Amino acid sequence: LIHSFENEHVMAGQGTAAVELLEDVPDLDVILCPVGGGGLLSGTAIAAKSIRPQIQVIAVEPENADDAAQSFRAGKRIVTKKKFTIADGLRTNVGERTFPIIRRCVDDIVTVSEEAIVAAMRAIWETMKIVVEPSAAVPYAAVREGKIDTAQRRIGIILTGGNVDLDALPWR
Numbered sequence: 001l002i003h004s005f006e007n008e009h010v011m012a013g014q015g016t017a018a019v020e021l022l023e024d025v026p027d028l029d030v031i032l033c034p035v036g037g038g039g040l041l042s043g044t045a046i047a048a049k050s051i052r053p054q055i056q057v058i059a060v061e062p063e064n065a066d067d068a069a070q071s072f073r074a075g076k077r078i079v080t081k082k083k084f085t086i087a088d089g090l091r092t093n094v095g096e097r098t099f100p101i102i103r104r105c106v107d108d109i110v111t112v113s114e115e116a117i118v119a120a121m122r123a124i125w126e127t128m129k130i131v132v133e134p135s136a137a138v139p140y141a142a143v144r145e146g147k148i149d150t151a152q153r154r155i156g157i158i159l160t161g162g163n164v165d166l167d168a169l170p171w172r
Contacts, residue, residue: 005039015043
């Protein structure tokens with residue numbers, strides 16, 4: 001059985017998102033990435049810092065599932081009982097293998113509200129015409145909420161998935 005985020009090969013594969021992003025936009029200042037278990041974030045941070053050491057990698061997670069932010073601030077992995085979040089792909093706790101990588105390679109972790117997630121998801125659907133799931137909208141929510149300093153900075157956002165139940169849209 002291959003774990004979805006506690007596996008070095010999975011992390012490496014997920015890091016290719018950062019490689020492709022930096023191939024397209026080599027002078028990025030910041031990459032924003034959602035965090036749940038931390039596999040995508042770990043791979044992204046390792047790849048991005050290997051290619052462009054001065055780049056900032058900032059993770060974003062829901063306020064209602066903020067174990068990675070708590071862990072990052074405490075300097076040790078904190079396991080929490082998850083509350084409800086619409087970003088169901090980010091409900092899991094940060095991993096035992098991923099957290100040390102996150103501590104070493106990630107510059108910050110910020111959190112966003114449920115309302116901001118829904119607004120960001122809808123904005124992506126409406127303006128970019130890209131179907132994203134709530135978990136994918138979390139980094140953009142941080143930009144929209146003003147949690148990320150965007151002044152004079154080139155920012156790349158990793159949009160992660162489109163697993164959406166159309167009958168359960170939050171703005172219906």
